[in-house]
Amino acid sequence: MKNAIIYGLIIGILSGGWLFAMHWAGYDTQADKTAPFEYFSILIPVIGLYFGVRSYRENETNGKFGFLQAFGQSFKILIVAGVVAIAMGIWYVSYIGGQKTNTQDFSGRIFAALLIGVLSALAASLLLMTKPEQVD
Numbered sequence: 001m002k003n004a005i006i007y008g009l010i011i012g013i014l015s016g017g018w019l020f021a022m023h024w025a026g027y028d029t030q031a032d033k034t035a036p037f038e039y040f041s042i043l044i045p046v047i048g049l050y051f052g053v054r055s056y057r058e059n060e061t062n063g064k065f066g067f068l069q070a071f072g073q074s075f076k077i078l079i080v081a082g083v084v085a086i087a088m089g090i091w092y093v094s095y096i097g098g099q100k101t102n103t104q105d106f107s108g109r110i111f112a113a114l115l116i117g118v119l120s121a122l123a124a125s126l127l128l129m130t131k132p133e134q135v136d
Contacts, residue, residue, distance in 0.1 A: 003060060004073060007052030008080020014044045015081065015113070016088025023096060045081065045117050049124040052077045057128055066131040074121035082117070086110065 018041045027038070056073045057065055093106060 001076065003052065003056045004076035005080055007048055007055070008077045009084060011045055011048035011052075011077065011081035012084025012088070014048070015041065015085040016092075018044065019085075019089060019092050020096070023092070042116055045078070045113070046120045046123070048081070049074050049077060049117075049120045050127070053124045053128050057130070064130045067125050067129045070125035070129050071121060074124055078117045078121060082114070085113070 022038065053070055053073055057063060057070070061069070089106065089110060
């Protein structure tokens with residue numbers, strides 16, 4: 001669980017930091033448009049999950065685990081990251097974004113982040129599993 005907390009905190013803080021960086025760069029969730037460079041934020045959970053699951057595989061399972069074990073670890077990392085990122089997002093919407101924040105658009109972005117996280121978890125689990133013949 002220590003591994004999930006560490007990598008979840010890293011992903012959550014970087015994701016929340018991205019939100020604040022976008023605000024300080026002059027981009028808010030006011031418009032329904034997404035700036036092209038916002039898509040780089042997808043790399044945060046993808047890279048974070050990859051390294052988190054790989055670290056778990058190497059340090060806690062002696063380099064061997066199946067898909068479900070990898071996916072479970074990915075899910076734990078995403079839970080921690082989601083709690084941190086949502087907390088930072090609520091803080092942003094409540095105190096920093098002010099009237100410029102479109103909460104409906106912001107909620108849509110959070111849902112998109114959830115989908116990206118699940119797809120990243122599936123990809124990381126498939127890439128890093130070492131027992132392809134064993135589901136568990």
